[in-house]
Amino acid sequence: MSHTAQSDGHARRGRAPTMADVAQVAGVSHQTVSRVLSHHPNVRDTTRAEVQRAIEQLGYRRNSSARALVTRRTLTLGVVACNPTLFGPASTLFGLEEAARDEGYMVSAVTLRRYTAKALEEAIDHLSDWGVEGIVVIVPHREAVAALAELRLPFPVVTVEGGHSLPIAGVSVDQELGARLATSHLLGVGHRTVWHVAGPPDWFEAEARVNGWRSTLEEAGVEVPPPLVGDWTPLSGYRAGQELAGRVAAGSARRTSADVTAVFVANDQMALGLMRAFREAGLSVPGQVAIAGFDDIPEAEFFAPPLTTVRQDFAAVGQASIRLLVSQLESGSTSHDGERVVIEPRLIVRRSSTSS
Template sequence: MSSTAQTHGRPRRAPTMADVAQRAGVSHQTVSRVLSNHPNVRDTTRAEVQRAIDELGYRRNSSARALVTRRTLTLGVVACNPTLFGPASMLFGLEEAARDEGYMASAVTLRRYTAKALEEAIDHLSEWGVEGIVVIVPHREAVAALAELRLPFPVVTVEGGHTLPIPGVSVDQELGARLATGHLLGAGHRTVWHVAGPPDWLEAEARVKGWRETLEEAGAEVPPPLVGDWTPLSGYRAGQELAGRVAAGSARRSAADVTAVFVANDQMALGVLRAFREAGLSVPGQVAIAGFDDIPEAEFFAPPLTTVRQDFAAVGQASIRLLVDRLEAGGLPDDERVVIEPRLIVRRSSTLT
């Protein structure tokens, strides 16, 4: 099967289809037919060709093939810092889904989301002949930049918001925020504070919106959200800030006292937990906390973290599906959306047992 052993004589040059043809005593076209499983090849011929292929360790030259078929079977992915759990999982799912569809996925990762970086990444990909790309753009400026570009191949966004005439997939961030906030309110808290992500991230914005609206609908006061940058450190700082506002002892309680916090991702929630711990506050005793993402560590935080789980694999599959559909059929609508529903995972950090 993979006995590509031609290490014997001289590995001069990779064998070509003509070499195989000659060895099997047929024309190169017959070899081509065997390779592409064309039905009209006699069994004995097929076997002989196959034997020649195996003996020579022949592999089709993908460039020549791509040149004539005008199909590179390659998809591009533009992603952001994939050391974060979310983006990494998405990339993983994306690549796997592409492979299942018979495509190769090539990712370019961005350190920062600027219009220029995005453009360069797309440039780099199209230089290599991708047939289409998936852009993971949870960032406002990047989305705007993407809208400007007129690309000669299909594009699908992930978490790119729903304002562009570009097909896209996203998790319902707003719903996720509603689930978390509603859960905390349901546990009897007068209101829920929020540690938000960076304001230029669409996901952060949507989570703020879901949180705010849930509070408003419940007639609860809406405290000013604190702002972090997704890192544990920023959560820690926000946590220190919040710790100062927790009602000390059973002194005069005001509606603005911090008794519940919805943190926009798990890493920041970890920082908040540390700040509270250092301030001597008990979670969930004095303050209840919920996060977002359900990173593998969340279950083992102190205490285990209530959070919102996103199905990244589903997002990856859906976006590849959207892209491949556009490659193989044509004229599909530019405003197709797939929305994946998140799920609330309740753990100790929000429940007084």
């Protein structure tokens, strides 16, 4: 009801009513209307009521542009997201928007098709043109984040999964820890070593998961097989699976250490593809090969078999990034001081890794 078109009035034809219109109807000055709207204490109750009534009657809404012009605050945050069709970025965006709204900010989003420095720069240009007060960059891609550091923007920036190397504030899940959890779980259930299907090497998350996997194997003193590389898609996991299928021990017994008996896959979608390839090769999971994924997408629990995986709390990531951004905003520091929030992932054990 508050947004009904003005039902009444001698308001200038066609145009939305202004504060002056409200003031006239209420018989006060525009400034008093402003005070009512911004909950200034020094307004008599009867006056306040009068103004409220006039506002309702005219269907008045404060003009955000005029307000932003004079306050120099747009109360808008920008988000640059890579592919929001992926579960992770989408969930992050979701949590982020809610947190921003709670803080009184609006979120404007721009999505990236290509992960180049130029595309990122254009996206940020677009956002700054609209006067955002700060931005969250959900582009866990090496080249893009490097470009970001060069830019030295005149407003705060927070990256999500943007690596640790740069002096930019950021939020991330401890990917390395997640990889260690998965890998040592697989070692723990009796596998001699663990193979790995990695994500694209220019993604931070992929790199961190490789590192976590590798160091776990090294610390356990077992052989580190060469990692395969995918691109996060089920198809690439499928291809990796076809390749790996040839190396699974023919019988059910585990023979040499070169045999594949356990695979840690860098995300759930690729794990799905991998499992299809194994199924087609007549290999049983977890009977002949154990598998663990990463992300815990909602489908993972219902895969055949249900997938052991590492759960990331994306909503928390979104919230944390808004908190970080807003605190920078309020402290007025554009100093890019590189504060970091790290969120711990959790291993979810399911049948794909448990030789029941």
